[in-house]
Amino acid sequence: MRSLDDIPDPLDRVIAALPCWRHFLTLSVRWTGGLRRFGWFKKRDQSAPSARRGSLEQIVRDHAPPGETENMVSIQQLCWIAGISAETIARARAEGRLQEEWAQYDLERYRRLRAECIEIADKITDEYYRAVVINYLVEVCMKAADIDDARALFEHQEIRSLQEDIVAKYPELACPRTEMMLSGH
Numbered sequence: 001m002r003s004l005d006d007i008p009d010p011l012d013r014v015i016a017a018l019p020c021w022r023h024f025l026t027l028s029v030r031w032t033g034g035l036r037r038f039g040w041f042k043k044r045d046q047s048a049p050s051a052r053r054g055s056l057e058q059i060v061r062d063h064a065p066p067g068e069t070e071n072m073v074s075i076q077q078l079c080w081i082a083g084i085s086a087e088t089i090a091r092a093r094a095e096g097r098l099q100e101e102w103a104q105y106d107l108e109r110y111r112r113l114r115a116e117c118i119e120i121a122d123k124i125t126d127e128y129y130r131a132v133v134i135n136y137l138v139e140v141c142m143k144a145a146d147i148d149d150a151r152a153l154f155e156h157q158e159i160r161s162l163q164e165d166i167v168a169k170y171p172e173l174a175c176p177r178t179e180m181m182l183s184g185h
Contacts, residue, residue, distance in 0.1 A: 072129045075117045079136040082113035086144035131159040142170050
């Protein structure tokens with residue numbers, strides 16, 4: 001039996017998971033055959049099954065030290081979770097409600113997850129993976145409006161293309177001295 005991950009089309013996944021719905025979710029061959037004449041429902045060349053976007057199989061590099069990919073994926077997932085709390089913190093800061101209990105809970109969770117990510121990141125030796133992880137951490141800091149922490153992490157970014165990605169998203173990280181001069185500090 002095929003697993004659901006082997007089925008590329010989401011509708012086909014539903015049909016495979018719920019066979020009782022098959023007759024509701026599929027169109028008759030005769031009816032779809034007429035639509036093919038108009039260019040709809042064209043048969044596409046089925047390429048070899050590829051890894052899902054962001055999956056471990058997609059990002060594995062042949063020359064990466066053992067365990068590095070798994071560490072990077074763990075950090076990616078932890079940053080995603082921390083990002084949820086970070087957005088809540090930023091909203092609470094903007095509204096002046098950072099001292100409320102729910103905001104303090106999210107602040108503590110954000111700090112704990114960020115510290116866990118940094119602890120795992122310290123174990124990564126591959127230059128590229130370390131740079132990717134720095135980008136994840138900078139993004140989480142920016143979601144929480146921790147510009148100083150994001151800037152400190154950004155200074156450790158060594159790969160130019162990844163620096164450019166971050167600067168494109170957050171131009172305020174590019175020229176900290178210019179902003180300080182303009183603000184009068």
